[in-house]
Amino acid sequence: GEDVEQSLFLSVREGDSSVINCTYTDSSSTYLYWYKQEPGAGLQLLTYIFSNMDMKQDQRLTVLLNKKDKHLSLRIADTQTGDSAIYFCAETGGSYIPTFGRGTSLIVHP
Amino acid sequence: KAGVTQTPRYLIKTRGQQVTLSCSPISGHRSVSWYQQTPGQGLQFLFEYFSETQRNKGNFPGRFSGRQFSNSRSEMNVSTLELGDSALYLCASSLGLGFLGNEQFFGPGTRLTVL
Numbered sequence: 315g316e317d318v319e320q321s322l323f324l325s326v327r328e329g330d331s332s333v334i335n336c337t338y339t340d341s342s343s344t345y346l347y348w349y350k351q352e353p354g355a356g357l358q359l360l361t362y363i364f365s366n367m368d369m370k371q372d373q374r375l376t377v378l379l380n381k382k383d384k385h386l387s388l389r390i391a392d393t394q395t396g397d398s399a400i401y402f403c404a405e406t407g408g409s410y411i412p413t414f415g416r417g418t419s420l421i422v423h424p
Numbered sequence: 425k426a427g428v429t430q431t432p433r434y435l436i437k438t439r440g441q442q443v444t445l446s447c448s449p450i451s452g453h454r455s456v457s458w459y460q461q462t463p464g465q466g467l468q469f470l471f472e473y474f475s476e477t478q479r480n481k482g483n484f485p486g487r488f489s490g491r492q493f494s495n496s497r498s499e500m501n502v503s504t505l506e507l508g509d510s511a512l513y514l515c516a517s518s519l520g521l522g523f524l525g526n527e528q529f530f531g532p533g534t535r536l537t538v539l
Contacts, residue, residue: 345523354532355530355532355533356428356514356515356516356530356531356532356533357467357514357516357528357530358530359527359528359529402467404467406522406523410472410479410480410521410522410523411469411480411482411523412469412523414466414467414468415466416466417466417467
């Protein structure tokens with residue numbers, strides 16, 4: 315089946331930029347998503363990008379998509395301690411069923 | 425507007441028992457999807473209900489079932505529980521059908537522990 319890969323951990327200092335990377339295998343991916351999960355909570359949609367775009371910016375968040383390499387990244391500018399959470403990459407291809415990565419734990423040090 | 429609510433939040437069962445989890449979507453949302461989250465397998469799609477009908481199904485055994493009521497509330501049932509069913513079960517609601525282009529709003533989840 316299709317697969318989505320993410321690194322498990324990322325540690326950054328407060329005020330720095332964070333870049334979380336994701337690779338996927340589904341060549342028919344239509345939408346790609348970034349979700350945030352805080353302890354004890356469900357997933358919160360941060361942003362999504364349609365597969366015919368290569369960049370999307372929303373305040374401190376920048377999503378870059380390299381469709382040729384099937385690589386998606388999420389950049390968080392001026393990372394704050396409140397950004398500490400698990401970040402999930404997800405994609406949907408030809409089916410309605412989403413495939414999620416395992417999640418990247420972002421740890422922000424003061 | 426109230427968010428997605430799930431009950432109960434925590435549940436402990438023993439092997440062989442069955443369990444029913446409940447999800448109340450955001451008012452006006454007609455789609456409810458269920459996901460299983462475990463450390464080993466990550467987040468996996470179980471099924472989606474829209475207008476009381478199951479529309480999409482993930483790769484889970486028949487012990488996992490669900491239903492949706494006319495008010496869009498949904499229940500998920502797991503029969504003959506196994507240790508491997510221990511997980512966080514997340515419910516998400518959306519206005520339209522499917523994941524494509526529809527923002528899903530997630531509940532806090534039900535933590536099921538099977539002993």
